[in-house]
Amino acid sequence: xxxxxxxxxYIDNKPEYWYPxxxxxxxxxxxxxxxxxxxxxxxxxxxxxxxxxxTRRAVLxxxxxxxLLELDIxxxxxxxxxxxxxxPTVVSSRVPPGWSQNQPA
Numbered sequence: 001x002x003x004x005x006x007x008x009x010y011i012d013n014k015p016e017y018w019y020p021x022x023x024x025x026x027x028x029x030x031x032x033x034x035x036x037x038x039x040x041x042x043x044x045x046x047x048x049x050x051x052x053x054x055t056r057r058a059v060l061x062x063x064x065x066x067x068l069l070e071l072d073i074x075x076x077x078x079x080x081x082x083x084x085x086x087x088p089t090v091v092s093s094r095v096p097p098g099w100s101q102n103q104p105a
Contacts, residue, residue, distance in 0.1 A: 010063050011041050017056050019044055039064065 011018045022041035029035055041060065043053055061077070068075045 010060070010067075015044075017044060018042065 011022045012020045019042040022039060025038045025040065027036040027038050039060075043056065045052060045056075065075065
C-alpha cells in the first residue's frame, strides 16, 4: 500500500469530503513500465445523495489526472461500461430538421 503519493494529501486536505488516509493499492505491474493502481477513498457523506458522491469522485479523478500530468506520468483510464435498461417514453412530437413527417406513398 502506498501512502506518500500526492493524492493522499489531496484527500487529507478535504476532511469535509473524505476520511483521511485513503488506500492506494498497486494492483498489477506489467513489463516493468505499466502499473495499475486502485484508489479507495472513503466518503464522509450519506450515500443516499448519489449525485454529490459522484461529483466528489469526479473532482478526485480530475485531481489525480492533474497530479499525474505534473509528475509527467502518462495515464490511461479505462472506459466505463454503461448499460441502459429502460428509457423514458418520448412525449415530444418534434421531428429532426432533415426528416419529413409525411410517409412516402
